[in-house]
Amino acid sequence: MTFAIGIAALLLLLGGCKHSQGGTTTANSASGLPTADMLASVPLGQVAGEPSFSAAALSIANPYQGNAQAIQQGEQLYIKMNCAGCHAYNGKGNMGPDLTDAEWRYGGLPVQIYKTIRDGRPQGMPAWGVALPPDDIWKLVAYIQSLGGTVSPKDYEHARQGDKPGEQVAPEAQADAQLAPPPEAEMSPDPNDQPTAQPALAPTTAPAAHTETPIVPKRKTKLTEPKASEPQP
């Protein structure tokens, strides 16, 4: 924590140097949280006239990153504040985007995620800056970071310029796919062939009393395993 505060103080200096003009410095170093002024220095995209991203902005860290207690509190907030309703309880998204990957519409740096939560975004994300104090929002960011996605400051420039290697998605799913039973109605690829597969003609029995054992699909892959976000009963 002291280390984080030290970093924050250093960043305050850097940010202050660069953006002091007209800015109101609301240093909050007592809490160790990045100040509003520092946050204001973080652009979403390129900075006109500059070849690269602001180094100061790049270095703003989440003081709660990796803090187990804060992450747990962040998870509680994630459920209580209905974040899960849009982004799913495992963070993999449904109404809202997946939070466990490196694909971020409004920037995947911790500080950019903070600003997204605080300010809201035009495609449905509400602004939580009124309902939640900065401390809670940083804990939410810590929880999201714990899901394994987001973009670390040291990777950010490369990520922005597309230097990251491509990825093969779930290679084991391909093998598992072959285990899936063929549909009964499956036909020969040649549509001129007479179909041989027959659907069941017998009336179906009332599907009431069956085994209570859940059938876990064989093609389930590591990608589908519950993440850290899986709620603890």
Added chain:
Amino acid sequence: MASTSAPSQKSSAQFRDTTSSNASVHGGALGRLLKLGESHATFEMVKAEKTPRRQSRRPCKLQRCATAVCFSLFVVAITPPSQAQTPAPDNHGNSAENTSATGATFNFAPNDPPGEWRSQARDYANTRYSTLDQINTANVAKLRMAWTFSDGTLNGHESAPLVVDNTMYVVTPFPDILYALDLTRAGEPIKWTFKPNPAPIANGKACCDTVTRGVAYANGKLIYNLLDDHTVAVDAKTGKEVWRTKMGNVETGETMTMAPFVVGKKVLVGDSGGEMGVWGWIAALDVDTGKELWRAYSTGSDKDVRIGADFKPFYDRMKGKDLGISTWPAGMWKHGAGSVWAWISYDPSLNLIYYGTSNPSPRVPDQRPGDNLWTSTIFARDVDSGMARWAYQTTPHDRWDYDAVNENILMDLPIDGQSRKVLVHFDRNAYAYTIDRATGEVLKASPFAYQNWSSGFDMKTGTPMVIPDKEPHPNVKLVNVCPPDIGGKDWQPAAASPRTGLVYADIFNICMDVTDHDASYIPSSPYDGMDMHRYPAPGGNLGEFMAWNPATGKKVWSIKETYMTMSGVLVTAGDVAFYGTADGWFRGVDARSGKVLWSQKLGSGIIGQPMTYTGPDHRQYIAISAGIGGAATVRADVIALRPLDFPAGGNTLYVFSIDGNSMSSGPGQLTEKDGVSNAAKNR
């Protein structure tokens, strides 16, 4: 192509007429011969399985032809099949000499021209049945691609295109762009494009993808709902906006995804947002002006719900004053959902509309003790006044997200020797209901899909009996509840054929583990609390296409599919039923035997609705949009059920014809002159 569609109280005469004209235009003697032979064979199969009716009156037509009665058979050949055997069909367009397993008859009002498709369900009764029979069991295997159209969007495509006056209308998911395609010209070029510019915020408020379930045509206008809670009417000729009515505030989490339903001068629309804590409603607008005529909420006081003196629910549980308030903890009805996001049907003889309401909000039952009326409820309302005539709650105090929004197919059905005016409804709760549509009495209720949340159905109270072990409670992981939140069947509409008397539906075979979390009501955010993980039910298949007997409440046959089956269904007078799968197979099935006669893999998964129309070249076409999305993929755990051979998204309309013949395909370079392609002229 006839273009009048005066709403009619009687379907019968027009139904016969349209069938006749259809047959006279398209009916080839040879094709009919083949068809009769085929239908005889399949009849025998059905007979062996189910109800043997009048089999002695059906000698082999081919044998007859071989004798001296070829001429009379030729006459038979150019008359519709319903009249082929018996010249005195009943007055519902259904031959007395048919092989219907149930004897169901239908009112096909408003009797739209047979070659057109003017509403999502095609008729008030929601049959999705077409009298076209150029494509039939004998030749459906020869279906080939005729032409395609990409609408440029990636989210799920859940609607059927419309065809009116040789123009096809295709609407995209958000941003809800409407295209008019000129069917009279080679290449089916775009006549106009209408961009409604809905609010981007709607993207993040729709629970189950940014879908629309389609457009309705009425009085020269195309009417549809935008995701951001506006209903718009567009001039069909010019593509210009005629009116726009704001129906809600998207920032509250309310959206609109259903297709409007038009009855005469009224257009009926409703909202979506069962997971957002909305106050659900249905409203009637004036077709010509968009002015709101009435609005009925799904919760609240009797006044809000438009319940008056003539409200006569069949079951005692639904009788009483202001039940839309008293069956909730104080004040919770105000954001208790009951949204109206799917289908509406209409009975002209009773002047009643039928529709269902969504699950209650939040999806955590322990937060809202009580029956939570009128959520998960089927309503019958007078279309003119909006006043409720009866209501029937399918799932009291819903604990699993079992909406009652699925379609209600109207038919007259002999049950236990008595003809009953019924509606047939496949509920999310996995029960198939046959309900007296005049009174709301449940006549048949039996599971059509795998379920383990109820131990049976209490016919006395009209309620499934809940197994207490399958009730979720907050912060406790409950394993293996079936069906899951999306039900034994979701919104994807079934079809019904007067020729077979059966109903055809895409259904699910899925279970879930569920953990409830207390939800906070915070406007702008979801009001939900349901954490679920879905997986296949016993059998391992996720999907199934079935034929259902609504008179007996039994499945007749079914086809199991590895992936989800979440498309609409089309059934035709050619006795072919069409459906699609989430992994992109589009299939044509013998409506009597369930034999798959034709399949085609499309570019994306199918959650659209198949339709059929007659082109200006007098050919019958079958159209379907591919473009996976919607609830089939919106949740990560469902996506996780997809191995890598599951298609990606991307919306394309596919149009098929026999041998792929059309003005837009064939040898050589197709060039257009005077509105007709040279290739078409040369053919």
